[in-house]
Amino acid sequence: MTTLKNCRPMGGPATDLHIAGGRFAAEAAEGGEVIDCGGRILIPGLVEAHTHLDKSLLGMAWYRNEVGPRLIDKITNEREVKVSLGLDPQVQSERQAILSVSKGTTQIRSHVDVDTHHGLAGVEGVMATREKLSGLVDIEIVAFPQSSMMPRPGTVEMMDEALSLGADLVGGIDPCGIERDPKGHLDAVFALAEKHGKPIDIHLHEQDALGGFSMEEIIARTLAHGMQGKVTISHAFCLGMTNRAYAAELHARLAEAGIHIITTAPSAVPVPAVKELKAAGILTGSGSDGIRDTWGPFGNTDMLERAMFISQRNNLRRDDEVEMALDICTYGGAAIMETQGYGLNVGDRADCVLVEGEALAEAVAMRAPRKLVLKGGAVVARDGICVREAP
Structure with a gap:
């Protein structure tokens, strides 16, 4: 159970998003972790569709x-x-x-x-x-x-x-x-x-x-x-x-x-x-x-x-x-790829990325290291570094 505090979904107004059971939820659960997003833009996980x-x-x-x-x-x-x-x-x-x-x-x-x-x-x-x-x-x-x-x-x-x-x-x-x-x-x-x-x-x-x-x-x-x-x-x-x-x-x-x-x-x-x-x-x-x-x-x-x-x-x-x-x-x-539940709406899988910039276009232009990457609500990368070390 996690709350992403002060994030801007797709560059919109700042808000709090809640995660429960690996998906975005309508309400926060008691005792959950709170992550301060610092007003950064939140987008769904990037998709590498050809490699x-x-x-x-x-x-x-x-x-x-x-x-x-x-x-x-x-x-x-x-x-x-x-x-x-x-x-x-x-x-x-x-x-x-x-x-x-x-x-x-x-x-x-x-x-x-x-x-x-x-x-x-x-x-x-x-x-x-x-x-x-x-x-x-x-x-x-x-x-x-x-x-x-x-x-x-x-x-x-x-x-x-x-x-x-x-x-x-x-x-x-x-x-x-x-x-x-x-x-x-x-x-x-x-x-x-x-x-x-x-x-x-x-x-x-x-x-x-x-x-x-x-x-x-x-x-x-x-x-x-x-x-x-x-x-x-x-x-x-x-x-x-x-x-x-x-x-x-x-x-x-x-x-x-x-x-x-x-x-x-x-x-x-x-x-x-x-x-x-x-x-x-x-x-x-x-x-x-x-x-x-x-x-x-x-x-x-x-x-x-x-x-x-x-x-x-x-x-x-x-x-x-x-x-x-x-x-x-x-x-x-x-x-x-016919991904089910992709996005930032309630019920969607909490696969998402915090990116830097005032607007989405600036996020693309800057391409700053990703502050936070979540997969199913779990943190998988911070400050451009994956939680798993490469072999």
Whole structure:
């Protein structure tokens, strides 16, 4: 039983919020703990809706990156050097997840590699971390065939096993650019989803008309399988195409099919226009993608920083626009992950973060260390430090 005294929910007037049984309550209970929030802004827990917990190099020796520019170069290199580096997916996933908690993230969707080289080691490692950090952060696992399925016999069967083992979603990757077999790949992805009764989250890096073609195929299968509201397309770079009339047509069709978009707002490629997605009624979330991995040396798991990146890539400057970017990193991701009881209302789960600033936009601009992070009403981080020490 806890009272958060003098907090400002979503930057509004100062008030006291009460917590009982891990949820926000209408009244305070006698004898409960009182935490003085000092007039700081309270927001729901940040949502990391797209990352790769199994492959971060956090805490390991510096990796010198000399990998070629193509996507397939990065994929092939990573698959091979994970062995030479001695990467332990359980340890690395725990390190990244603990860092995420310290930044105010209370739930994570992680794509985890499934391939014929490493088998299910990544899934098993992240599942162990999920259990180990239960109560600190919720982790959702996407079985992700990054190295492709169709060109690598046996991968479909491993994906099937990963889903039986406990992976929460079926992943996929560029049906044309990586798989070279859009029909075979999407048939396999949707068949696995239908067999296991699980949602789908597909990486789509393909740009322009090629990406548009793959997106149309995903839309068609979503409707044919009756999976409206159960399919997410991550990255969706093609929606940043210069042909805005075609992009608008894709927006309308995505909305009709109830397909969600997750953008990481990278700097080097076209990205979906989040204001257009919102206008079309498309649920949008965000994530950090890779954190200090063999693809690149950057990333710190901070979803307030990600809201800043979304703002910069989409030229969002007004307070209400920056608030929209923050909404993508909170309510948007939570809605895509179908989180029950997310928010700051009575009855909602007490997953929340105290942030600095006079307004939400300033909180994004400052990105100061999080004063307090609660998960189910329990303190899991203070002053930017998680209560659990990383391995």
